[in-house]
Amino acid sequence: MNSLSAEFLLKSLNTSFIDDTLASSDAYRPALVLNKPPHQKVLSALVEELRTCTFFRFSVAFITLGGLMQLHQAFLDAQERGVKGEILTSDYLNFTEADALLAIKEQYPHIILRIVVGEAFHAKGYFFTHQNHSTFIVGSANITAKALAVNREWNVRFHALHSGEFTRKMEEEFSDAWSQGRELDPLWLEHYRAIQRATAWQRNLSLFGSAEEQEESQEEIIPNSMQREALQALADLRMQGKRKALLISATGTGKTYLCAFDVQAVRPNRFLFIVHREQVARRSMESFQKILGTGIEMGMLGAGNKTDAPFVFAMIQTLSKNEVLSQYPSDYFDYIVVDEVHHSGANSYRKVLDHFTSNFLLGMTATPERSDGFDIYELFDHTVAYEIRLKQALEANLLAPFHYFGVKDLTIDGKTVEDTSAFSTLVADERVLRIGEVLERYSLKKENRRGLIFCSRVDEANELS
Structure with a gap:
């Protein structure tokens, strides 16, 4: 949006503030930027403006390296277009990261940085200059990873012509704040870094409490919203007489805990959890103990471990050996789980799964699609209990947000x-x-x-x- 006419601006303001039935362009109406669908995320709004502006000014209380990384490519693209900018931040509460300040100075020669020192500076606004108008995003968002994409933030994005009073007043306010800031110099930065290191324990304590407090305040692990839906879906399938099901869940969304909750509900006499690595087996058993408690005997099978426990966490390499598998009757286990079931196309997995006839078989994976042509879905009679894909998990705040960059082919x-x-x-x-x-x-x-x-x-x- 390079040019904005007074006619279009008036129409959009009438729709937004006078009568919402009046027709006008969405592009020019004031909009909420909240990080909450269907509203735009702060990050996408900033990147969108950086792509078309001719100059920009940012004022934020805090900047972290994680937040800066999300804007990194947009800043580089602006530099290639010859677009310059100014960023004003502060040392308020010693929260702004010294590494982030240094990165701005070293990575972006087109951006001038100033820091307001020793004041309770909390002003947050993003100003973008276009051909004949300015765009403002003003509200609560700092340049941190969570503020740009995850936290519930209240921001308003609106436009004003250069000839308008509001544009002039906003520029005057920024200029006044800018005059209070100091440029970044190596001596001050090292002094600030030392202060951050010295006070880090205080900030961590205020945010998380002491180790003793954390231990005392640990709450009972309960299913999240998606896990509750998946548990209900599994229960419904068993009510329908299904004996196999596939659970598709993005990495990090709690597949193991979900499985433990389901085992807690089913209460099998004998349970088998199949994995492909010893570390995974131990970690999975620990997760089950957190949910089921220590009253149920559990044991490891593999990597030199043998067990007669009713709940077995087995490595496929050991379990698939003839001398081991033959020790278990086909109906020995009531409930069997295959972790990372996309590996089940291998002969070792097929051998084990063909041997057992449990009351219920659950396969768990984040990636059911295979490149070798093996059909995971067919193995489970095309019964998918529930899917928690990456996009859903991120929207539900089940995963830490991440940012990626696409690199051109060589x-x-x-x-x-x-x-x-x-x-x-x-x-x-x-x-x-x-x-x-x-x-x-x-x-x-x-x-x-x-x-x-x-x-x-x-x-x-x-x-x-």
């Missing part, structure tokens, strides 16, 4: 580099340099960086490392 000798490319291409100097450039471009924090690189094969991982 071409070497006229061919696009892919996972299936020749090994020599995957470790070519051009690709290694490209990976390094991308890491530098998207790493706001340069010290003590941690990362995880997925490779297509072991030899590629060894060579790149």
Whole structure:
């Protein structure tokens, strides 16, 4: 939206403030920005304005590295367009992160940064200059990861012509606040960083309480809203006589706890939980103990462990051995769970599942779609108890929000580099340099960086490392 006429602006204001039956363009009406559907998220509103503005000014009390990362690409794109900006923040409560301030100074030469020091500064507003008008987003949102995308924030987005009184008053107010700020210098930044380190324990204590208080205040684990729906769906399927079901749940949404709640409801005499790694088996057993208590005997099978407990957490590599599997009659377990059931196309899983005839079989996975053609759905008679996909989980605040960047394909000798490319291409100097450039471009924090690189094969991982 580069140009706004007075006629369109008046129509939109009439619709918003006088008569909501009057027709006008949605693009020009004042709008709530709340991080709550169907309203726009703060992040998407800011990115949208940064794409088309000719100048911007931000005033926020707090800035964190996580919030800055979400705006990183938009700032880089604005820089490529020649768009400059100003950011005003504060040291109020020592909450703004020193690393975030340093990142702004080092990463964005097109942005001037100032800090209001020693005052209770709490003004939050985002101003964008366009061809003949300005857009304002004013309300409660700081530049933090949660404020931009998760928290319930109250903000209003509205437009005003450059010739209007409101635009002039907003510019005057920002300029006055801007004059109170100081530029970032290395000496002050190190002093502020030292203060942050010295007071970190106080901030953590005020937010979370002491370790003893946390332990005392721990509440009983109860199902969340999606888990309750899934539990009801499983109960309904059993009432219908179903003996198999597939649970599709995004990673991190609590599949294991959900399963433990269902086992608590069914109360089987003997229970089997099948996994593919010892660490997962131990962690799953601990989760079950939190829900079911210590009154039920549980044991590990695999990695040198044997058990006669009625509740068995077994590694598939051990359970599928003839000498182990033959010890269990086919109807030994009442309830069987296969964790990460997308692995069940393997012979070891098929061998175990063909052996047992439990009263109920539950498969759990985040990724039921397989590239090898094996049909997970058919294994469970195409009965899906419930789906908690990634988008749903994020909207329900079951997962920590994340931000990702798309990187352009790399071409070497006229061919696009892919996972299936020749090994020599995957470790070519051009690709290694490209990976390094991308890491530098998207790493706001340069010290003590941690990362995880997925490779297509072991030899590629060894060579790149």
